[in-house]
Amino acid sequence: MHNDTIVALATPSGSGAIAIIRLSGKDAIAIASSVFKSVSGKTLQNQKTHTIHLGHIVDGNKTLDEILVSVFKNPNSYTGEDVIEVSCHGSLYIQQEIIQLFLRKGCRMAAAGEFTLRAFLNGKLDLSQAEAVADLISSDNEAAHQIAMQQMRGGFSSEIARLREELLNFASLIELELDFAEEDVEFADRTQFKELIERITFVLKRLIDSFAVGNVIKNGIPVAIVGEPNVGKSTLLNALLNEERAIVSEIAGTTRDTIEDEISIGGFGFRFIDTAGIRETKDVVESIGIKKTFEKIEQSQVTIYLFDASKTIDSLEEVRIEIEKIRNKYPQKPLLVIANKIDRLDDTQLAKINTTIADVLLLSAKTGFGVEQLTNSLLNLINTGALRNNETIVTNTRHYDALLKAFEEIQKVKHGLDTDLSGDLLAIDIRQALYHFGEITGEITNDDLLGNIFANFCIGK
Ligand code: GDP
Structure with missing residues (x-):
């Protein structure tokens, strides 16, 4: 007290x-x-x-x-x-x-x-529950809220605490063996111990993998919208936002710098980064914008390539080449290709777009046609399985680091067991793993760590 x-x-x-x-x-x-x-x-x-x-x-x-x-x-x-x-x-x-x-x-x-x-x-x-309190207060979308609630109820740390308890039990038995070193006894059943290590490995791997989802949920999924000036990027953002927040302007090249807007779609926060296009240019300011575009694609998880279908209907081949350029440069990155302003086109022209550009989404930011299909495509790109199944998701970098370290140590223990490593060396690796487990739940803390964690809270909480 x-x-x-x-x-x-x-x-x-x-x-x-x-x-x-x-x-x-x-x-x-x-x-x-x-x-x-x-x-x-x-x-x-x-x-x-x-x-x-x-x-x-x-x-x-x-x-x-x-x-x-x-x-x-x-x-x-x-x-x-x-x-x-x-x-x-x-x-x-x-x-x-x-x-x-x-x-x-x-x-x-x-x-x-x-x-x-x-x-x-x-x-x-425990510490991870305390951290979840801060996450809960700052959660501004359904997914972030769900994860914070789950963590606050102890879903994640109770699992870790249980495994830590079991591991601690084995550590004590192995340390006990050391006291009876001359008698060559085995208190810790190696088969059971191996089974526990397998279980821990499985849980740790799942938690570590969940961080990729957790991180995007907590921080929003960055989406780069790429397209030449005036193709309708801001209008599309507005259609998504349902309010006039981004700047819509008739003057080509007004989106020279990047604008970010976070929009909640299906409970997930998407951070849209409005960028300049990638067309060839001699304008210095514009070419800086293009360099930025590539930087933003690199920082994003998803790229949306938007083009003005009404303006390019006679130069679709150039558009196709530009899309190829992006695909080749970032083969791993999901790319959504959107033909905008289709309200200005007739059926023959629409068919032409479909045959020239592969996997194109026809859209009109002005009328809203195709916007829902776009939001569905965006949601399909993120792995929401873990969230739907109510699995534990790690969102905290500190937990993630500790889990990685615990995983490393557990692999050493596993290797030690496989190679009949002596009990004293095995015990060292187990203690290390236990240490990292304890870091998550707060059994192991120091003033600096606590200071760092709680300094990010609001006063009064
Ligand atoms: P940005 O420079 O790419 O952000 O383009 P803007 O969103 O500022 O749009 C440029 C112009 O195109 C504006 O006058 C918009 O009203 C118009 N525009 C945008 N989307 C559509 C569309 O789907 N159909 C039509 N007809 N006009 C559009």
Whole structure:
């Protein structure tokens, strides 16, 4: 239990209908009690945990606000300590006055993430669950939300903790063998141990592989939209966005620099990067734009090549060659080819596009024709299987690194078992693997690590 009591605003700063101020620590209830006059005349200290009380907050003989106070007594609170939540009216002035009052009464201003840090230190949640709290707060699409929720409920760390437990068991048995080295006994059944290592390898591999999906879900899937000026890139983005956010302009070459827009499609965040085309040019600014286009394709997971079908109907061969250029340069990268402005074309012309350009999607950003097919194609490109099957997905780079290291160590253990490595050397590799497992769940931490993790939280969480 910490000695000091911390206070912070838990709701966003600014004015709103109500604001919530939180206190956590051993004096939380006493401090709140000293400035609270309940309507019923009861004192807060005598109230049961998980109860709410109406009253006034007073500073000397000045009444600051009419408030609701929620009481959570340790250990049954978010932090595991005594927690008070004051719901006051959301004026900036009131919020500040109440916080100042609590500070004068002996609270200390909470650091970023300090409530969750205390929850972690008091064993209310493990480290990966604590990290999921931050992910949950920042999740802005369905997929990111689902993963954060799952991680917060402990789905991922409980699996790791279980395996760690089993591994620890074997480590102890092997270390015990070392104590009886002269007698040449085997406490740890090698066949069972091999079976466990196989299981761990399988789980680790699945979790490591899931990071590719997890990462795109958390950060959005980058999509480069490539096309000459005026082919309708911004209009297409707007059609996808359903609101006029990107700049639409008649002047050729206005999208010289890149614009990024994140759009949620089917619950996934897609980051569209609007780039200049790749046509030959003598204009210096334009050729910088073209260099950028290639850079953006490289950074993206998917490329959309957009061309103006009405303008190029007599020069489709050139378009085809340009598409080939991109395909040849990035053979591994999914490329969606879109013929835009088809509202200006007749059936014969549409047929001509279909026969000249392979796998082309006919679209009109203006009328919206083909936009749904585009969003379906985009969704088909990402592997959403793991998410649909509710499998655990790793989104956190720190976890990913620890999993990779654990995997490496487990491979060493496996090799050791296969080659009848001596128990003392085997034990070293197992301990290393255990260490990396522990890094994920927080059995093994240090102040720097905790500092880094919780510094990224908001104050008040
Ligand atoms: P960008 O330079 O590639 O971003 O192109 P814009 O989105 O600014 O579009 C250039 C012009 O083409 C604008 O006047 C748009 O209204 C027009 N435009 C875009 N898409 C379509 C379409 O599908 N059909 C028609 N007829 N015009 C379009």
